[in-house]
Amino acid sequence: MRRSHYFLPTLKETPAEAEVVSHQLMLRAGMVRQASAGIYSWLPMGYTVLKKIEQIVREEQNEAGAQEVLMPTIQSADLWKQSGRYDDYGKEMLRIEDRHGREMLYGPTNEELITEIFRTSVRSYRDLPRMLYHIQWKFRDEVRPRFGVMRGREFLMKDNYSFDVDFDGAKAAYNKMFVAYLRTFARMGMKAIPMEAESGPIGGDMSHEFIVLADTGESEVFCDREFLDYDVLGSGVDYEDAGRVQDVVDHFTTLYARTDDKHDAAEFEGQVPEARRYHGRGIEVGHIFYFGTKYSEPLGAKVTTQDGGEMAVHMGSYGIGVSRMPAAIIEASHDEKGIIWPEAVAPFHVGLINLRAGDADCDAACEDAYAKLCGARVDTLYDDREERPGVKFAETDLIGLPWQLIVGPRGLKAGTVELKCRATGETEEVSLDSALARLTA
Ligand code: 5CA
Numbered sequence: 001m002r003r004s005h006y007f008l009p010t011l012k013e014t015p016a017e018a019e020v021v022s023h024q025l026m027l028r029a030g031m032v033r034q035a036s037a038g039i040y041s042w043l044p045m046g047y048t049v050l051k052k053i054e055q056i057v058r059e060e061q062n063e064a065g066a067q068e069v070l071m072p073t074i075q076s077a078d079l080w081k082q083s084g085r086y087d088d089y090g091k092e093m094l095r096i097e098d099r100h101g102r103e104m105l106y107g108p109t110n111e112e113l114i115t116e117i118f119r120t121s122v123r124s125y126r127d128l129p130r131m132l133y134h135i136q137w138k139f140r141d142e143v144r145p146r147f148g149v150m151r152g153r154e155f156l157m158k159d160n161y162s163f164d165v166d167f168d169g170a171k172a173a174y175n176k177m178f179v180a181y182l183r184t185f186a187r188m189g190m191k192a193i194p195m196e197a198e199s200g201p202i203g204g205d206m207s208h209e210f211i212v213l214a215d216t217g218e219s220e221v222f223c224d225r226e227f228l229d230y231d232v233l234g235s236g237v238d239y240e241d242a243g244r245v246q247d248v249v250d251h252f253t254t255l256y257a258r259t260d261d262k263h264d265a266a267e268f269e270g271q272v273p274e275a276r277r278y279h280g281r282g283i284e285v286g287h288i289f290y291f292g293t294k295y296s297e298p299l300g301a302k303v304t305t306q307d308g309g310e311m312a313v314h315m316g317s318y319g320i321g322v323s324r325m326p327a328a329i330i331e332a333s334h335d336e337k338g339i340i341w342p343e344a345v346a347p348f349h350v351g352l353i354n355l356r357a358g359d360a361d362c363d364a365a366c367e368d369a370y371a372k373l374c375g376a377r378v379d380t381l382y383d384d385r386e387e388r389p390g391v392k393f394a395e396t397d398l399i400g401l402p403w404q405l406i407v408g409p410r411g412l413k414a415g416t417v418e419l420k421c422r423a424t425g426e427t428e429e430v431s432l433d434s435a436l437a438r439l440t441a
């Protein structure tokens with residue numbers, strides 16, 4: 001992408017309404033714009049990041065055996081009356097009336113609708129287990145939408161729902177999601193710690209929140225620092241091997257990690273040596289629940305059993321705050337100059353900076369580099385504008401692309417360009433060919 005063509009409306013000043021650094025940087029880097037309180041438009045760079053996050057979530061869900069569907073954002077109130085949640089949800093639910101006077105709502109979550117789909121489609125225990133998920137916008141009329149996309153009113157969620165014949169089956173599904181979540185967040189360059197949590201309006205009796213540690217997080221958390229050293233991706237996982245999946249879950253659930261509503265100071269101090277105690281704040285990026293037959297009973301989602309009987313299925317639900325992720329990642333990965341994107345979610349891999357656009361040698365070298373990078377399918381943002389170098393450096397640091405390839409007249413005379421790593425700030429002077437070889441490797 002040529003910067004001169006790219007819609008990247010960056011801001012010089014930090015908007016006064018943005019309280020946390022991720023919100024400030026997302027606005028300054030032109031990723032999102034507020035449409036109304038807690039509701040955002042995603043601009044090209046923000047949307048690219050969102051799609052990359054969504055794709056990692058999708059791949060890990062599929063890998064764990066879940067299948068993707070797409071349910072609508074607008075739901076009928078009837079199902080919610082059957083489950084009993086229509087009244088419970090109160091003002092957080094956006095209620096709508098259609099032209100026929102029918103009560104509708106903008107879905108805050110999808111337990112009811114997926115249970116209805118299951119009820120009308122599956123009859124026998126032989127068709128179980130199943131995991132169905134979608135990645136869809138939700139609406140919750142939060143009392144206090146804040147911190148930009150971190151706590152929005154409209155937000156994108158991945159929500160997965162599992163159906164099993166009994167508790168053991170449901171626990172196996174829960175375990176798979178537990179491990180899939182560890183992998184998903186690790187692939188995004190994040191350490192998300194599973195913590196015992198309350199289940200709130202979703203209900204049920206087993207629940208973990210996945211928390212990214214950050215001072216600006218809304219959750220107060222207590223955990224063992226040992227979590228921070230565990231290499232989830234390095235340890236691979238075969239989801240068919242239930243014992244191995246259980247081992248990973250056991251490793252994480254034996255160490256102390258709880259949100260404040262589940263915290264017990266005496267247990268914390270008894271279980272965790274002082275040097276390993278972490279008490280701080282964190283961002284909830286995912287939440288998983290086992291709630292048994294809470295929805296299948298009232299909505300009549302039953303299957304025939306092996307002995308000819310009938311039973312309500314055991315269910316769980318598993319959410320990831322997809323549109324919260326870019327903010328959570330920025331909270332965990334930035335410096336005073338701007339964002340530092342982990343490679344896997346970066347909007348572009350390389351920022352190619354032409355220090356003197358209009359100079360024949362610089363233009364030729366940059367065009368050559370740009371063509372080669374594009375040819376090798378390396379996502380590149382080529383800053384071809386006639387702007388001062390300082391403006392280009394500041395913007396490229398702000399938008400946080402992992403690599404900067406800096407081409408200027410002085411270097412070219414000596415046969416070199418600069419290759420800068422955004423995360424470490426390290427710069428190397430190398431030939432253009434060797435820089436390209438590194439970036440396309
Ligand atoms: N149905 C269940 C799981 S599928 C559910 O709705 N769970 S939840 O309420 O915990 O939400 C799942 C995830 O969505 C949360 O962990 C959080 O990361 C994200 N989320 C929740 N509310 C918001 C919000 N207002 N803005 C942005 N993300 C949110």
